[in-house]
Amino acid sequence: MTDVKLEEEARVPGGAAPRRDALLSVRGLAKHYPVSGGVFGEKAVVRAVDGIDFDVSPGETLGLVGESGCGKTTTGRMVIRLLEASAGTITFEGKDVTKARGRSLTQLRQDMQIIFQDPYSSLNPRHTVGRIIEMPLNVNGINPPGGRKKRVQEMLELVGLNPEHYNRYPHEFSGGQRQRIGIARALVVQPRFIVADEPVSALDVSIQAQIINLLRKLQSELDLAFLFIAHDLAVVRHFSQRIAVMYLGKIVEVGDREAIYERPSHPYTRALLSAVPDVTRLGNADSKRIRLAGDVPTPLDPPSGCRFRTRCWKAQEKCATEAPPLTIKNGGSLAACHYPET
Structure with missing residues (x-):
C-alpha cells in the first residue's frame, strides 16, 4: 500500500500540491493558439504548451530542455506574464501571478525578470547602456539610495563591465x-527569480563559459532562482540542479541532475543525451547515438x-490509447512513460 501511495503522490513534480519550499509553482499551465484555415475555414488549436507542472525553490536552477518548438520559450514568457496563459496557475511565494493586476503585478515583475536569447536584438540601439539598464527603475518608480545612475554603474561593475561605459551605445x-548588459538590466531591480531564455545560444563557445560562470557567481552572491531554458544539454548540466525535459508541449521527465544524466528513464531523454558529445565515452558501445x-x-x-x-522504439498499443502520467521510475526521476528505460 505504501508503494501505491507514493506513486499517486508523485504524479507531478513535488507531488499534487506545490512543494513547501517552492518559490515558484506552476500547475496545469497551457497556451493554445486558435487558428483557422483550409477551404472551409476550419478552426483548430495549436497546443504550444499543453498542461505542465513544475516547481522552483529559492536559490535553485531548474533547466528546461527539449527540441526547438517544444514550448520552452512560451513557458518562460508565460511565467513572467509576457504571454497570457490559456489555462493553469502560476504562483510566486503563494501569490497568483496569473490573476495579478496593477500594483500587485508591478511588484511581482520586480521579483521576476528575464534574460533574452539574442543580445543583439534585445537592446535598443538608439539608447545608451545607462538608459537601457535604468529603464526598469523608471518603469517601476524605484529610487535607490545614491540615485539611479549609481545603481546602474554598480550593476555594470557587478557583471564585469566598466562603470564608465554608462554613456556608450550597444553597437560599441x-x-x-x-549579454552582460542584458543581465545587468535584469538585476537592476533586485529580483529573486530569473527566466534565462537560451542566454548563451547566440554566443561563441569561448564566450558561453564566461557567461555561465558569471550567472553561477551571481546566483551564489544574490541567492537567485533560475528557470534556465536551453537546448544544449551540456550547458544545462553545468548550471542546473534539476532538469525538466519537454516534448511537444508536455514535460516528459523531471528530476535532479544526476538522475537525468546518469539514469534517464524516458526514451526521449535518453535520445537527447545520446546526442551530447562526450570525449570520455568515445569507442564505448553504450554511447552510440540514438537517431x-x-x-x-x-x-x-x-x-x-x-x-x-x-518516434519511440519502445511504443506499444497502450501508448496510443493511454497518456502516461508523471510517476517515479527506477532511475529516481519522474517520467511520463509506460515502458521506461531501465
Missing part, C-alpha cells in the same frame, strides 16, 4: 558584453496517448 560592445525516426508531430494535431510514441 561585443556579443558577450551585450529518432520521423519528424516531430504538429502541435495542431498531436498524437493520441503518449505524444512521443510516433
Whole structure:
C-alpha cells in the first residue's frame, strides 16, 4: 500500500500540491493558439504548451530542455506574464501571478525578470547602456539610495563591465558584453527569480563559459532562482540542479541532475543525451547515438496517448490509447512513460 501511495503522490513534480519550499509553482499551465484555415475555414488549436507542472525553490536552477518548438520559450514568457496563459496557475511565494493586476503585478515583475536569447536584438540601439539598464527603475518608480545612475554603474561593475561605459551605445560592445548588459538590466531591480531564455545560444563557445560562470557567481552572491531554458544539454548540466525535459508541449521527465544524466528513464531523454558529445565515452558501445525516426508531430494535431510514441522504439498499443502520467521510475526521476528505460 505504501508503494501505491507514493506513486499517486508523485504524479507531478513535488507531488499534487506545490512543494513547501517552492518559490515558484506552476500547475496545469497551457497556451493554445486558435487558428483557422483550409477551404472551409476550419478552426483548430495549436497546443504550444499543453498542461505542465513544475516547481522552483529559492536559490535553485531548474533547466528546461527539449527540441526547438517544444514550448520552452512560451513557458518562460508565460511565467513572467509576457504571454497570457490559456489555462493553469502560476504562483510566486503563494501569490497568483496569473490573476495579478496593477500594483500587485508591478511588484511581482520586480521579483521576476528575464534574460533574452539574442543580445543583439534585445537592446535598443538608439539608447545608451545607462538608459537601457535604468529603464526598469523608471518603469517601476524605484529610487535607490545614491540615485539611479549609481545603481546602474554598480550593476555594470557587478557583471564585469566598466562603470564608465554608462554613456556608450550597444553597437560599441561585443556579443558577450551585450549579454552582460542584458543581465545587468535584469538585476537592476533586485529580483529573486530569473527566466534565462537560451542566454548563451547566440554566443561563441569561448564566450558561453564566461557567461555561465558569471550567472553561477551571481546566483551564489544574490541567492537567485533560475528557470534556465536551453537546448544544449551540456550547458544545462553545468548550471542546473534539476532538469525538466519537454516534448511537444508536455514535460516528459523531471528530476535532479544526476538522475537525468546518469539514469534517464524516458526514451526521449535518453535520445537527447545520446546526442551530447562526450570525449570520455568515445569507442564505448553504450554511447552510440540514438537517431529518432520521423519528424516531430504538429502541435495542431498531436498524437493520441503518449505524444512521443510516433518516434519511440519502445511504443506499444497502450501508448496510443493511454497518456502516461508523471510517476517515479527506477532511475529516481519522474517520467511520463509506460515502458521506461531501465
